[in-house]
Amino acid sequence: MEQTNKTTKTYDLLIIGGGVNGTGIARDATLRGLKVCLCEQGDLASATSSASTKLIHGGLRYLEFGDFKLVRSALLERKLLMNLLPGFIKPLRFVLPFKKGMRPLWLLRLGLWVYDHLGPLGDLLPTAKRSFQNNEFSPVLKDHFIEGLEYSDGWVDDARLVIFNALEAAQIGADIRPNCKVTSAKREDGHWLIALSNGDSIKAKALVNATGPFVNQFIKEAENSEPLRSVRLVRGSHIVVPKLYDLEQAFILQQDDGRIIFTIPYEKFFTLVGTTEASHVSSLKKVEASEEEITYLLNAVNRDFRKHLKRSDVGWTFSGVRPLFENSAKEKKAAHKVSRDYELAVDKAADLPVIHVYGGKITTFRKLAVDTVDLLKPFFTGLGSSRTKEVPYAAFDPVGHEEWLKEFHEQYVLLPLSLRNRWLNSYGRRSDWFLKGVKSKKDLGKEFGAGLFEREVRYLMTHEWVTTSEDVLWRRTKLGLHMTSTQREGLQSWMQEQQERSDLYQL
Ligand SMILES: Cc1cc2nc3c(=O)[nH]c(=O)nc-3n(C[C@H](O)[C@H](O)[C@H](O)COP(=O)(O)OP(=O)(O)OC[C@H]3O[C@@H](n4cnc5c(N)ncnc54)[C@H](O)[C@@H]3O)c2cc1C
Known part of the structure; x- marks a missing residue:
């Protein structure tokens, strides 16, 4: 029988939900020095945060309702x-x-x-x-x-905004776990004990329930408790x-x-x-x-x-x-x-807090994250103020951006401009990660269709938590729209082959 080693790791904060709010909170909390784990039951941004209208807006129509x-x-x-x-x-x-x-x-x-x-x-x-x-x-x-x-x-490309939050949080130490459902969460012996769908468990001092539309389902099914708000x-x-x-x-x-x-x-x-x-x-x-x-x-x-x-x-x-x-x-x-504002409901029983996130907008995810982590201050001595107003995202660091852009175009001048522009839009400065050493199109490897090449897919599999062609075609990119079904199937088979030979898909 196959031997499996199940682990129990300890964190300050466990965030449930890898949408824009969960990943935003992960970034904010990690920047403030907390040891953070985020669990997402599917792919990152697989629910509401890839299905919005993608507007970064005040919401003109909310004025009509006096909001x-x-x-x-x-x-x-x-x-x-x-x-x-x-x-x-x-x-x-x-x-x-x-x-x-x-x-x-x-x-x-x-x-x-x-x-x-x-x-x-x-x-x-x-x-x-x-x-x-x-x-x-x-x-x-x-x-x-x-x-x-x-x-x-x-x-904004909402799904990629989620990825940038997750990448930034991971870069500074957050443990990001997609395809990992939280199945139960209970207070036990002075900490939260959390069971995960892969059999692992986690101990944490605090929880944030950032499961979007699943918010009350999570409370009922995983916490075995009564929801604090009706939705x-x-x-x-x-x-x-x-x-x-x-x-x-x-x-x-x-x-x-x-x-x-x-x-x-x-x-x-x-x-x-x-x-x-x-x-x-x-x-x-x-x-x-x-x-x-x-x-x-x-x-x-x-x-x-x-x-x-x-x-x-x-x-x-x-x-x-x-x-x-x-x-x-x-x-x-x-x-x-009905208002699109958010509400944070805190349950602090036994000095082990859980914050339930209700509502929100893509536009206000950063502020929601600040407010959420601020609510944890009484439980973590020395927890400072949010730094997300000033810390840049590495992929879009405004310092020296123009010079970098000029160099990027010079370096990859032999690659089609349309490709360069798509990469810049989707990956910003991270484009360099998968283009390193590329001189011409033939260095990009196999083409799957619509300008999607092996280099980019390998990068997504190794650095952006991608496991299926769906993740590539409909969330990390929108190239699914531009490909035929045969091309999409070709990508899926290739990815499966690579996963079976996992030693080969490192960059
Ligand atoms: C149609 C529509 C259009 C919109 N348009 C805009 C817009 O233009 N601009 C704007 O600012 N806002 C917009 N919004 C609002 C915005 O999309 C949402 O507020 C935002 O995406 C919510 O993010 P979230 O992280 O809270 O939820 P989600 O993105 O839904 O993330 C929650 C995650 O939790 C995961 N999860 C659930 N249960 C578990 C579990 N037990 N274990 C692990 N993971 C779990 C889910 O899989 C999911 O990925 C729109 C919303 C909708 C529905």
């Missing part, structure tokens, strides 16, 4: 993150077309004026009035739009369709039900359309767009754009679930009116 505090705090984070991650978080212009029967134009202008002034714009362009007649918008929008407004926000699970879906228009801007389409739909230029040849709000009643293991949601998004586009979309134009869909919490069980607001 000024959330909007201001998110706008401050937008500025901070754009400075910390230059080139990774990109500015994006949003066109808000106006037609009769919508929120009045003066109200939209007022809202956008407030939006531009509530937080710092930094290098972003301010709001401007736009006409849609006899210009580049005329072939795109239907005739019922004559004028509108254009404003700025930020855009409503609401699914949001996106569809990816062939490019709707040849403009750089995103559009915001106002819907008759009071909601808004974004259309965002995506992966060069596509447009991302979303999102929906549907009550999610099935398992959290299966989060998929329903036909009803797909039809809703297609109708939203077809109502306002000249280009007509059919069901067969939908090339990919993805969905995520928000755990919306309400302060009062009686208050049953429409999902789009």
Whole structure:
């Protein structure tokens, strides 16, 4: 019989959940000197944090519900993150077309004026009035739009942001364990004793439950306890369709039900359309767009754009679930009116704390992490203040960035510019890690399709916790969109072969 050596390691803090919040907390806590372990049941960012609309924004629509505090705090984070991650978080212009029967134009202008002034714009362009007649918008929008407004926000590859948090945390000592589910957590003999799906166990002084939509499921199943807040699970879906228009801007389409739909230029040849709000009643293991949601998004586009979309134009869909919490069980607001702010619920029994993270946004993950780790101060003597405002991410260190960029292009001049740009967008300075010694395309090894080469895949397998082709094609990159099914299968078989000969896949 095979002998297995199960281990029990001891940490200060165990974080459950490898989404943007869990990895953000891991980075913050490790930077403050805590010994941290993070367990994620699947791939990093495999749940909500790869299924968002990917906006780094204040949330214009939250102004309508009077959530000024959330909007201001998110706008401050937008500025901070754009400075910390230059080139990774990109500015994006949003066109808000106006037609009769919508929120009045003066109200939209007022809202956008407030939006531009509530937080710092930094290098972003301010709001401007736009006409849609006899210009580049005329072939795109239907005739019922004559004028509108254009404003700025930020855009990020959400799944890669999670990876950068995890990489930074790991670099300074955090133990990051994907594909490792926490199956039980109990207080025993002066510490938390945690059981993992691989048979290992962990001892820790404190826990953070950053399981996103699984927050209450974790409390019930792993802690065998009662949830501290009630949440409503609401699914949001996106569809990816062939490019709707040849403009750089995103559009915001106002819907008759009071909601808004974004259309965002995506992966060069596509447009991302979303999102929906549907009550999610099935398992959290299966989060998929329903036909009803797909039809809703297609109708939203077809109502306002000249280009007509059919069901067969939908090339990919993805969905995520928000755990919306309400302060009062009686208050049953429409999902789009419930606050997107977060709440941290602390249970400090036996001086062994667990913090449950409820809600949040990609945009505010850093602030959420600061607040979470601050709550641990009474339990760890000498735990200092957060350093995430000033410590740069190695891949996007702004110091000497221009010089590095120039050298990068010079060094790899024989490789196609489109490839160099994709790597820079996805990996920043880490591109050097897998390009070391590469002179021309033939040094990149086997090509799997769509500009994905062996070098990059080996790097992802050895340095970014990748185990399946899904991780490569839909989270570390979005090259799945550009490949045929035969190419995708080819990648999976190659990766399996490499894993069987694990000694060979070191860089
Ligand atoms: C449709 C949609 C659009 C959105 N758009 C935006 C946007 O444009 N901008 C913005 O700022 N925010 C947006 N958000 C919000 C944002 O996506 C979420 O707030 C954020 O991703 C939540 O991250 P998280 O880490 O809390 O949760 P998740 O990313 O869901 O991570 C939780 C992780 O915990 C893991 N887990 C669960 N149980 C266990 C266990 N027992 N053991 C180990 N691991 C476990 C899960 O596998 C999961 O990976 C959007 C949300 C949705 C749903």
